[in-house]
Amino acid sequence: MKRIKNVYALYFSPTGGTKKVVETLAKTIANQLEVDCVAVDVTLPNARWKTLVFGTGDLVVFGLPVIAGRVPNLLLPYVEECIVGGGAMGVPVVSFGNRNFDDALVELRNLMEQAKFQTIAGGAFVSEHSFSRSLGAGRPDANDLEEIKAFGVDIVEKIQNKWQYEAPVCVAGNNPPNPYYTPRDRHGNHIDIRKVKPKTTDVCTGCGICASVCPLGSIDKENPSIINGVCMKCCACVKHCPEGGKYFDDTGFVYHKEELEALYAERAKIACFL
Protein backbone atom coordinates (compact mmCIF):
# COMPACT_ATOMS: atom_id res chain seq x y z
CA MET A 1 0.00 0.00 0.00
CA LYS A 2 1.20 3.51 -0.84
CA ARG A 3 1.75 5.61 2.25
CA ILE A 4 -0.16 8.89 2.07
CA LYS A 5 1.72 11.68 3.82
CA ASN A 6 -0.36 14.70 2.87
CA VAL A 7 -4.00 15.24 2.05
CA TYR A 8 -4.93 18.37 0.09
CA ALA A 9 -8.30 20.09 -0.19
CA LEU A 10 -7.98 21.91 -3.52
CA TYR A 11 -10.95 23.95 -4.68
CA PHE A 12 -12.42 26.80 -6.69
CA SER A 13 -15.49 28.01 -4.84
CA PRO A 14 -16.99 31.47 -5.52
CA THR A 15 -19.90 31.12 -3.08
CA GLY A 16 -18.41 28.59 -0.66
CA GLY A 17 -20.42 25.42 -1.39
CA THR A 18 -17.62 23.53 -3.12
CA LYS A 19 -15.20 24.58 -0.38
CA LYS A 20 -17.41 23.10 2.34
CA VAL A 21 -17.79 19.79 0.48
CA VAL A 22 -14.10 19.44 -0.38
CA GLU A 23 -12.83 20.43 3.05
CA THR A 24 -15.22 18.03 4.79
CA LEU A 25 -14.15 15.14 2.59
CA ALA A 26 -10.42 15.91 2.71
CA LYS A 27 -10.42 16.44 6.50
CA THR A 28 -12.22 13.14 7.04
CA ILE A 29 -9.66 11.31 4.91
CA ALA A 30 -6.76 13.08 6.66
CA ASN A 31 -8.16 12.29 10.12
CA GLN A 32 -8.59 8.63 9.23
CA LEU A 33 -5.05 8.44 7.88
CA GLU A 34 -3.70 10.54 10.78
CA VAL A 35 -1.97 13.03 8.48
CA ASP A 36 -2.29 16.78 7.95
CA CYS A 37 -4.90 18.32 5.69
CA VAL A 38 -3.75 21.35 3.68
CA ALA A 39 -6.31 23.66 2.05
CA VAL A 40 -5.44 25.16 -1.36
CA ASP A 41 -8.04 27.73 -2.39
CA VAL A 42 -7.67 28.73 -6.04
CA THR A 43 -10.85 30.81 -6.22
CA LEU A 44 -9.22 34.21 -6.62
CA PRO A 45 -7.06 35.22 -9.60
CA ASN A 46 -4.02 35.94 -7.42
CA ALA A 47 -4.05 32.31 -6.24
CA ARG A 48 -3.86 30.97 -9.78
CA TRP A 49 -0.49 32.23 -10.97
CA LYS A 50 1.76 29.43 -9.81
CA THR A 51 1.98 25.79 -10.81
CA LEU A 52 0.87 23.30 -8.18
CA VAL A 53 2.95 20.15 -8.26
CA PHE A 54 1.81 17.10 -6.32
CA GLY A 55 3.43 13.67 -6.17
CA THR A 56 3.27 10.16 -4.81
CA GLY A 57 2.52 10.37 -1.11
CA ASP A 58 -0.13 13.02 -1.75
CA LEU A 59 -3.88 12.58 -1.95
CA VAL A 60 -5.69 15.52 -3.56
CA VAL A 61 -9.43 16.11 -3.28
CA PHE A 62 -10.09 18.56 -6.12
CA GLY A 63 -13.46 20.29 -6.29
CA LEU A 64 -15.10 22.52 -8.89
CA PRO A 65 -18.65 23.82 -9.25
CA VAL A 66 -20.76 22.51 -12.14
CA ILE A 67 -21.31 25.16 -14.80
CA ALA A 68 -23.78 24.28 -17.56
CA GLY A 69 -23.31 20.57 -16.90
CA ARG A 70 -19.53 20.72 -17.21
CA VAL A 71 -16.53 22.06 -15.30
CA PRO A 72 -16.12 25.87 -15.58
CA ASN A 73 -14.64 26.42 -19.05
CA LEU A 74 -12.96 29.66 -17.96
CA LEU A 75 -10.87 27.63 -15.56
CA LEU A 76 -9.73 25.02 -18.08
CA PRO A 77 -6.47 26.73 -19.12
CA TYR A 78 -5.41 27.02 -15.47
CA VAL A 79 -6.33 23.42 -14.64
CA GLU A 80 -4.63 22.07 -17.75
CA GLU A 81 -1.45 24.11 -17.45
CA CYS A 82 -0.88 24.65 -13.74
CA ILE A 83 -1.96 21.53 -11.87
CA VAL A 84 0.44 18.59 -11.97
CA GLY A 85 -0.59 15.32 -10.37
CA GLY A 86 2.79 13.59 -10.50
CA GLY A 87 1.31 10.23 -9.53
CA ALA A 88 -0.69 11.56 -6.56
CA MET A 89 -3.97 9.92 -5.66
CA GLY A 90 -6.86 12.03 -6.90
CA VAL A 91 -10.46 12.44 -5.83
CA PRO A 92 -12.46 14.56 -8.32
CA VAL A 93 -15.43 16.31 -6.72
CA VAL A 94 -18.09 18.52 -8.29
CA SER A 95 -20.77 20.54 -6.53
CA PHE A 96 -24.00 21.30 -8.35
CA GLY A 97 -27.00 23.49 -7.66
CA ASN A 98 -29.74 20.84 -7.38
CA ARG A 99 -30.36 20.50 -11.14
CA ASN A 100 -27.82 17.93 -12.37
CA PHE A 101 -24.06 17.43 -12.59
CA ASP A 102 -24.42 15.96 -16.11
CA ASP A 103 -20.89 15.30 -17.44
CA ALA A 104 -18.91 17.55 -15.10
CA LEU A 105 -17.58 14.76 -12.91
CA VAL A 106 -16.37 12.63 -15.78
CA GLU A 107 -14.76 15.74 -17.30
CA LEU A 108 -12.94 16.57 -14.06
CA ARG A 109 -11.91 12.92 -13.66
CA ASN A 110 -10.43 13.05 -17.18
CA LEU A 111 -8.63 16.34 -16.48
CA MET A 112 -7.08 14.88 -13.34
CA GLU A 113 -6.00 11.75 -15.18
CA GLN A 114 -4.42 13.90 -17.93
CA ALA A 115 -2.54 15.76 -15.20
CA LYS A 116 -1.20 12.38 -13.97
CA PHE A 117 -3.35 11.89 -10.92
CA GLN A 118 -4.40 8.34 -10.15
CA THR A 119 -8.10 8.74 -9.48
CA ILE A 120 -9.38 6.45 -6.75
CA ALA A 121 -12.88 7.84 -6.08
CA GLY A 122 -15.16 10.68 -7.15
CA GLY A 123 -18.31 12.41 -6.03
CA ALA A 124 -21.02 14.90 -6.99
CA PHE A 125 -22.62 16.87 -4.16
CA VAL A 126 -25.32 19.50 -3.93
CA SER A 127 -24.77 23.04 -2.73
CA GLU A 128 -26.95 26.13 -3.02
CA HIS A 129 -27.34 27.23 -6.63
CA SER A 130 -25.29 30.30 -7.47
CA PHE A 131 -28.30 32.09 -9.00
CA SER A 132 -30.76 31.31 -6.24
CA ARG A 133 -31.44 31.43 -2.50
CA SER A 134 -33.98 28.59 -2.65
CA LEU A 135 -32.49 26.02 -5.03
CA GLY A 136 -30.42 23.65 -2.90
CA ALA A 137 -30.79 26.12 -0.01
CA GLY A 138 -28.75 25.23 3.05
CA ARG A 139 -26.88 22.46 1.26
CA PRO A 140 -24.55 20.82 1.90
CA ASP A 141 -26.65 20.30 5.05
CA ALA A 142 -26.12 18.02 8.05
CA ASN A 143 -27.29 14.95 6.08
CA ASP A 144 -24.96 15.73 3.20
CA LEU A 145 -22.02 16.25 5.54
CA GLU A 146 -22.66 12.87 7.18
CA GLU A 147 -22.73 11.21 3.75
CA ILE A 148 -19.55 13.01 2.73
CA LYS A 149 -17.81 11.85 5.91
CA ALA A 150 -18.96 8.25 5.37
CA PHE A 151 -17.61 8.47 1.81
CA GLY A 152 -14.26 9.66 3.21
CA VAL A 153 -14.14 6.63 5.51
CA ASP A 154 -14.90 4.34 2.53
CA ILE A 155 -12.10 5.92 0.49
CA VAL A 156 -9.59 5.28 3.28
CA GLU A 157 -10.82 1.70 3.55
CA LYS A 158 -10.22 1.28 -0.19
CA ILE A 159 -6.67 2.63 0.19
CA GLN A 160 -5.97 0.38 3.15
CA ASN A 161 -7.30 -2.65 1.27
CA LYS A 162 -4.07 -2.55 -0.73
CA TRP A 163 -5.59 -0.55 -3.59
CA GLN A 164 -3.34 -0.51 -6.64
CA TYR A 165 -4.06 1.89 -9.49
CA GLU A 166 -5.22 0.09 -12.61
CA ALA A 167 -7.66 2.45 -14.34
CA PRO A 168 -9.46 5.77 -13.80
CA VAL A 169 -12.31 5.57 -11.29
CA CYS A 170 -15.67 4.90 -12.98
CA VAL A 171 -18.07 7.81 -12.51
CA ALA A 172 -21.44 8.76 -14.01
CA GLY A 173 -21.55 10.85 -17.18
CA ASN A 174 -20.97 10.70 -20.91
CA ASN A 175 -17.41 10.20 -22.01
CA PRO A 176 -16.46 12.21 -23.98
CA PRO A 177 -18.69 14.79 -22.27
CA ASN A 178 -21.71 16.18 -24.11
CA PRO A 179 -21.79 19.88 -25.07
CA TYR A 180 -22.58 22.49 -22.43
CA TYR A 181 -26.16 22.50 -21.12
CA THR A 182 -28.08 25.37 -22.70
CA PRO A 183 -31.32 26.61 -21.14
CA ARG A 184 -34.31 27.42 -23.37
CA ASP A 185 -37.20 29.82 -23.02
CA ARG A 186 -40.87 28.78 -23.26
CA HIS A 187 -40.72 29.02 -27.06
CA GLY A 188 -37.81 26.59 -27.20
CA ASN A 189 -35.23 29.27 -28.03
CA HIS A 190 -31.79 29.07 -26.42
CA ILE A 191 -31.19 31.52 -23.59
CA ASP A 192 -27.67 32.86 -23.95
CA ILE A 193 -26.40 34.44 -20.71
CA ARG A 194 -22.72 34.42 -21.59
CA LYS A 195 -22.45 38.20 -21.97
CA VAL A 196 -24.75 39.09 -19.06
CA LYS A 197 -23.13 41.14 -16.27
CA PRO A 198 -24.34 42.19 -12.81
CA LYS A 199 -25.79 45.62 -12.14
CA THR A 200 -25.37 47.82 -9.06
CA THR A 201 -28.05 49.66 -7.07
CA ASP A 202 -27.85 52.99 -5.23
CA VAL A 203 -27.26 51.23 -1.89
CA CYS A 204 -23.68 50.47 -3.01
CA THR A 205 -21.24 52.16 -0.58
CA GLY A 206 -18.24 51.45 -2.81
CA CYS A 207 -16.68 49.23 -0.11
CA GLY A 208 -15.15 46.98 -2.79
CA ILE A 209 -16.05 43.62 -1.21
CA CYS A 210 -17.60 42.53 -4.53
CA ALA A 211 -14.34 43.35 -6.35
CA SER A 212 -12.31 41.41 -3.79
CA VAL A 213 -14.43 38.23 -4.13
CA CYS A 214 -14.82 38.18 -7.93
CA PRO A 215 -12.97 35.03 -9.07
CA LEU A 216 -12.24 36.59 -12.45
CA GLY A 217 -11.07 39.96 -11.07
CA SER A 218 -13.63 41.65 -13.31
CA ILE A 219 -15.03 44.32 -10.96
CA ASP A 220 -13.37 47.73 -10.72
CA LYS A 221 -12.04 48.29 -7.17
CA GLU A 222 -12.41 52.08 -7.29
CA ASN A 223 -15.88 52.02 -8.84
CA PRO A 224 -17.55 48.62 -8.27
CA SER A 225 -20.41 49.47 -10.62
CA ILE A 226 -17.95 49.08 -13.50
CA ILE A 227 -17.50 45.50 -14.70
CA ASN A 228 -14.25 45.52 -16.65
CA GLY A 229 -13.97 41.88 -17.57
CA VAL A 230 -15.74 38.60 -18.15
CA CYS A 231 -18.55 37.50 -15.80
CA MET A 232 -19.20 33.79 -15.14
CA LYS A 233 -22.47 34.52 -13.24
CA CYS A 234 -21.05 32.79 -10.11
CA CYS A 235 -22.91 35.42 -8.04
CA ALA A 236 -20.09 35.82 -5.52
CA CYS A 237 -20.61 39.60 -5.80
CA VAL A 238 -24.37 39.27 -5.30
CA LYS A 239 -24.13 36.92 -2.33
CA HIS A 240 -21.20 38.59 -0.56
CA CYS A 241 -22.48 42.18 -0.79
CA PRO A 242 -23.53 43.23 2.75
CA GLU A 243 -25.92 45.84 1.31
CA GLY A 244 -27.57 43.67 -1.35
CA GLY A 245 -26.26 46.08 -3.97
CA LYS A 246 -25.53 43.71 -6.86
CA TYR A 247 -28.19 42.02 -8.99
CA PHE A 248 -28.94 40.57 -12.42
CA ASP A 249 -31.94 41.86 -14.35
CA ASP A 250 -31.32 40.34 -17.78
CA THR A 251 -34.64 38.88 -18.94
CA GLY A 252 -33.14 35.55 -20.04
CA PHE A 253 -31.18 35.17 -16.81
CA VAL A 254 -34.22 35.91 -14.63
CA TYR A 255 -36.41 33.56 -16.69
CA HIS A 256 -33.82 30.76 -16.42
CA LYS A 257 -33.42 31.26 -12.66
CA GLU A 258 -37.18 31.14 -12.07
CA GLU A 259 -37.54 28.12 -14.35
CA LEU A 260 -34.82 26.26 -12.44
CA GLU A 261 -36.46 27.11 -9.12
CA ALA A 262 -39.81 25.81 -10.37
CA LEU A 263 -38.53 22.65 -12.06
CA TYR A 264 -35.85 21.50 -9.62
CA ALA A 265 -37.38 22.25 -6.24
CA GLU A 266 -37.21 18.59 -5.23
CA ARG A 267 -34.14 17.57 -3.25
CA ALA A 268 -31.48 16.17 -5.61
CA LYS A 269 -29.43 13.14 -4.57
CA ILE A 270 -25.69 13.18 -4.18
CA ALA A 271 -23.58 10.55 -5.94
CA CYS A 272 -20.42 8.81 -4.69
CA PHE A 273 -18.22 6.57 -6.83
CA LEU A 274 -15.58 4.20 -5.50
Ligand SMILES: Cc1cc2nc3c(=O)[nH]c(=O)nc-3n(C[C@H](O)[C@H](O)[C@H](O)COP(=O)(O)O)c2cc1C
Ligand atom coordinates in the same frame (compact mmCIF):
# COMPACT_ATOMS: atom_id res chain seq x y z
C1 LIG B 1 -23.24 29.84 -14.97
C2 LIG B 1 -23.63 28.75 -14.01
C3 LIG B 1 -24.09 27.54 -14.50
C4 LIG B 1 -24.49 26.53 -13.62
N1 LIG B 1 -24.89 25.33 -14.12
C5 LIG B 1 -25.34 24.37 -13.28
C6 LIG B 1 -25.80 23.11 -13.80
O1 LIG B 1 -25.69 22.82 -14.98
N2 LIG B 1 -26.35 22.24 -12.93
C7 LIG B 1 -26.48 22.51 -11.59
O2 LIG B 1 -27.07 21.71 -10.88
N3 LIG B 1 -25.96 23.65 -11.06
C8 LIG B 1 -25.40 24.58 -11.87
N4 LIG B 1 -24.89 25.74 -11.36
C9 LIG B 1 -24.87 25.93 -9.90
C10 LIG B 1 -23.50 25.64 -9.28
O3 LIG B 1 -22.94 24.48 -9.81
C11 LIG B 1 -23.63 25.42 -7.78
O4 LIG B 1 -24.38 26.44 -7.19
C12 LIG B 1 -22.29 25.28 -7.10
O5 LIG B 1 -22.45 24.49 -5.98
C13 LIG B 1 -21.68 26.60 -6.70
O6 LIG B 1 -20.45 26.36 -6.06
P1 LIG B 1 -19.78 27.40 -5.06
O7 LIG B 1 -20.75 27.62 -3.90
O8 LIG B 1 -18.54 26.73 -4.61
O9 LIG B 1 -19.56 28.66 -5.80
C14 LIG B 1 -24.44 26.74 -12.21
C15 LIG B 1 -23.93 27.95 -11.73
C16 LIG B 1 -23.52 28.94 -12.62
C17 LIG B 1 -22.92 30.19 -12.07
